[in-house]
Each structure stands twice: as structure tokens, then as C-alpha cells.
Amino acid sequence: MPPEHEPPVEAQLRQANKMEALTRFxxxxxxxxNNVFTAIAGNCDLLxxxxxxxxxxxxxxxxxxxxVTRGTTLTRQLFTLSGQLPTAPDSVDLNALVHGLERExxxxxxxxxxxxxxxxPRFGRVRADPRELEQVLLNLVLNARDAMPGGxxxxxxxxxxxxxxxxxxxxxxxxSGQYVLLAVSDTGSGMDAATKAHLFEPYFTTKSExxxxxxxxxTVYGIVKRSDGFVWVYSELGVGTSVKVYLxxxxxxxxxxxxxxxxxxxxxxxxxxxxxxxxxxxxxVARQVLARYGYAVIEVAGPEEALALTExxxxxxxxLTDIVMPGVGGRALAAQFTARRPGTRVLFMSGYPDAAIxxxxxxxxxxxxxxxPFSAEALARKVREVLG
Numbered sequence: 001m002p003p004e005h006e007p008p009v010e011a012q013l014r015q016a017n018k019m020e021a022l023t024r025f026x027x028x029x030x031x032x033x034n035n036v037f038t039a040i041a042g043n044c045d046l047l048x049x050x051x052x053x054x055x056x057x058x059x060x061x062x063x064x065x066x067x068v069t070r071g072t073t074l075t076r077q078l079f080t081l082s083g084q085l086p087t088a089p090d091s092v093d094l095n096a097l098v099h100g101l102e103r104e105x106x107x108x109x110x111x112x113x114x115x116x117x118x119x120x121p122r123f124g125r126v127r128a129d130p131r132e133l134e135q136v137l138l139n140l141v142l143n144a145r146d147a148m149p150g151g152x153x154x155x156x157x158x159x160x161x162x163x164x165x166x167x168x169x170x171x172x173x174x175x176s177g178q179y180v181l182l183a184v185s186d187t188g189s190g191m192d193a194a195t196k197a198h199l200f201e202p203y204f205t206t207k208s209e210x211x212x213x214x215x216x217x218x219t220v221y222g223i224v225k226r227s228d229g230f231v232w233v234y235s236e237l238g239v240g241t242s243v244k245v246y247l248x249x250x251x252x253x254x255x256x257x258x259x260x261x262x263x264x265x266x267x268x269x270x271x272x273x274x275x276x277x278x279x280x281x282x283x284x285v286a287r288q289v290l291a292r293y294g295y296a297v298i299e300v301a302g303p304e305e306a307l308a309l310t311e312x313x314x315x316x317x318x319x320l321t322d323i324v325m326p327g328v329g330g331r332a333l334a335a336q337f338t339a340r341r342p343g344t345r346v347l348f349m350s351g352y353p354d355a356a357i358x359x360x361x362x363x364x365x366x367x368x369x370x371x372x373p374f375s376a377e378a379l380a381r382k383v384r385e386v387l388g
Contacts, residue, residue, distance in 0.1 A: 027352070030075040031324075034351035035279045037075070037373035041068045042285030045376035046292065072373055079222075089227075091250070092130045094158050094182055095123045101134060105141050105156070112151035115141075119158045124180045124249040128227040133182075136220050140184035140243050143217055147188030147241060157183040160249070174230045178249040185242035191235040199233060220245075267380040268294045271317035271387055275299040276306045276333065277349075278325045282372070286320070289376040290383065303328035310340040318387055323350040347386045349374075 044065040051058045098105075098117060109115045126133075137156070144154045159181040163174065191199070200221040224231050224245050235241040273295050277283035280301070287297045298313060300306050302325060309316075319337055323330035334346045349370045370382045 027079065030079050031351035033071065033075050034372040035282055037068050037071055038351075039279070039281035039285050041065065041072075041373050042282075042289055042376055042379075044068065046285070046288055049292070049376070068373065089127050089129055091125050092128055092133055093123065093125055094133070094180060094247075095119045097130060097133055098137065098156055098158065101137060105137070105154075108138065108141055109145050109154055113145050113148055114153045116153060116155045117157070118155060120160055122160075123158050124160050124178070126180055126227070126229075126247040127250040128229075128247065129223075132223045132227075136223050136245065137182070137184070139217060139220050140245075143243075144184055144186035144188065144241070147186050152187035152240075155183075155185045157181070157185070159183075161246070163246075174246065179246045180249055182245040182247070183242055185240060187240045190237040190239050190241055191233075192237060196233055196235055200231070267377070267384045269384060269387060270294050270296070272296040272298065272315050273318045273320050273383065274306060274309065274313075274316045274337075276301075276303060276319070276321040276325070276330070278302055278322060282322075286379060289379050290320075292376070293380045293383075295383070302326065303330070303333035306333055307336055307340075310337060316341060316344055318345045318347060318383060320347045320349065320383065323348050324352070345386050347382060 044061055047061045048058065048065070051061065098119060102115075102117070106115045141154060141156070148154075161179045161181050163176050163179055200217050220243075221231055224247070227247055229245060229247040232244045232246070233241065234244070273290055275283060275286055275290070275297055277286060277299075278301055283299055283301065287299050290297045298309065298316070300309070303321075304327060306319070306321070307328075319334060321330040321333055325333075328336075330348055330350075334348070338344050338346065345368075347368045347370060349372060351372045368382070368386045370379065374382075
């Protein structure tokens, strides 16, 4: 059945299933690229450490390192799309957030587009990462502006809402409860049902062929999803579009304390590290970095080889292992290894962020974890922190 003739509830379910498939794909691609970026970044850091400050080759190596940083930003966007990126949730007043961004929003809207706000007084709070909610608002305003090349008006609205079963029957994926609404509406050309069905897909665009598509609205979807919220779009051709973000109301939460880092000078060590990593390039660069910082490194490509060493190798102080590997896997390896060698410290690493690791129960909360890609210093710092 064509999208324009599909009943609303079935269309919502089909869209949700499609986005779920896209998020799984994005998560897998981002994980694989993080392994690649780990190898490139680590080797760049080693080269930069070897080159004198006035060496003309530094600029070339730094350019490669900077490109890795830009690539890492893209994988972060992909993890955001999949709802898997670590966040710093806080109690957020969306009215205050809108007020704080009004000047920037007006600048983004441009001279031909008027920006208006309709904010409900005594507005409820939400539990989310304020930086991510800023990104949601900026992306929605940019998208609204692009829908009105000839000018028009953007309205940013907030409301407190109590959604009852009658409403949620027509919005089957949204449970009843107390919500706050953030809506961004435009007076642009609107969209037909077929266009709306693709709206949150990565790199989908209705702009000209010379415009550069991106992850803007797909990122919005990912941020809202992992904040336990929902996105609904209402659009009429020739009238305009309203994108409505529903987020659960919540009580104030305590801010998360920033971690304290040890001074760089304290990162060296002489302990023995057993490195278990199935990606050859990642294993090689991790070994080189640890050796530079003074550690004795034993490297193996898989869990079976690591377990075999418990019968022969003496004095392993730290097991540094990837989590997702063929066969046993990092978590099971650590359990078996520490059972045979009590007292061995363990540090896990993965191309998946810790939010994804926890959500898929690959790792218990509180265990030491390092996300790829990491810099040489970040690896040395985490190893030193775990060893104490």
C-alpha cells in the first residue's frame, strides 16, 4: 500500500521498524570505524611524540590526526542516531534552554525568516543531556529554515501535556503519562506522506542537488529516542510542517561529578599487561603505546590464547581485552582468567560506547571500560588508573 493511503497507526509502526533497522546498521558501522580510527590515531600519536617541534613533517601527521578527529565526530553522530552514545543527563528546563539559544536561533533563521516563541509558564523539566537537547533544537530550526527558501516564520513552542489512553491509542508507540512538548513549526511548503516517511533517514534531503545532506534529523531521532521520548511530524502541503518532540516529565536529578585525571607525568608503569584484541592493527598500536609508557606487554589475538597463558605465563598484572570478539568474548574471558589468576586487574575496551555495552548487558556497571577510538595518552591514563 502506498504511504499516502496507509492508515496512521500502521504507518507509525512501519516507520518505527524502519528506524530500528537503521539504528542497528548505524551502530555496527560506527563500531567498525572506531576500530580503524583507533589504529590511525594511535600511530599518529606515536609519530608526533617522536618528531621534534620544528620538524616539517609534523603538520602532515597532524593533518591525519585531525582527520581522525573529524571521522570520530561522524561515528559519534551515528551512535547518537542509534541511541547508544554516552550522555551526561541532567534536569533540564526547556524554557531556559530556548531562551539561552534565542540569539543563535535567530541568526540561524536568517533575515528572511521570523522567529517566534510560545513558551508555557511554569514549564516542567526533563531528564536529558542539555547539550544534546540544544542540538535537537538547532537541527529542527535549521531544517525549518531550509523549508522556506522564500522566507516565512518559525515558531518554537513548549507545553506541559498529560497524555491519556485515548490519545496514545492513536499514537500506539507512546505510553500514557506526563510529558513536556517541544515543537518547531514552519510556514514552508509542507510535505506529502511519501516524503515524510523518509524524513529521519540519514542523508535524506528534499533540498537541491547542490545541497549537502547530513545526519541532522536522524540525529534528532536518536537523541530523543535515548531520552525515552518520541517524535511526531505533522505536515500539510502548502501550509507547513510541525515537528513535535515529546519527552517525559521528571524530577530534578543530581549533576554527575566530573572525573579527576591523574597528571600526565604519573602515567608510566612497569607492570605486565596481557593485551587481547582480535583486530591486528588495534593490537599493534596498543602494544606500542603501552611499551612506550614502560609496561611489559604480552599480546594475543583471542580469548583461547589468553586462557592458555594461565598455565605458563607468570605475573600478569592487568588483562586488557576487547569485549566483542569471536568465540568466548571479553567478559567471559575475564571471568575465567581471574578465576585462574585471582587478583588480576581487568580493563575492557570496545568500539561500542559504554551506554551500548551496558544496554546490551555485555558488561556490568562499574567495571573499568575504555571506548575506542582512544588516544595514546587516554590508553595510558586508563591503564594507570586501573592498576592504581
